Amino acid sequence: MLDTDQRPSDSAIQARQREMAAEHILFQVVQHVEAQHPGLIDRIDASLDHLGDPAKDGTGDDEAVREIARRFLASARKA
Numbered sequence: 001m002l003d004t005d006q007r008p009s010d011s012a013i014q015a016r017q018r019e020m021a022a023e024h025i026l027f028q029v030v031q032h033v034e035a036q037h038p039g040l041i042d043r044i045d046a047s048l049d050h051l052g053d054p055a056k057d058g059t060g061d062d063e064a065v066r067e068i069a070r071r072f073l074a075s076a077r078k079a
Contacts, residue, residue, distance in 0.1 A: 030076045044069075044073060048066045
């Protein structure tokens with residue numbers, strides 16, 4: 001059980017929930033379009049070199065963002 005001092009802020013909770021909802025919707029869209037137009041996932045995968053983390057506070061990690069995208073695309077391929 002989390003201590004109230006360790007509880008994420010309401011804005012952090014809402015951001016996580018929005019991220020999960022957006023990922024689910026995007027995943028479904030990618031799968032649908034890939035079924036109609038095979039090659040979409042490969043095209044997105046080929047574009048990942050251009051993906052980066054825009055953070056300007058020292059926490060940016062372009063490769064971490066790309067790896068998340070690669071895992072997302074790998075899941076979409078399997079589904």
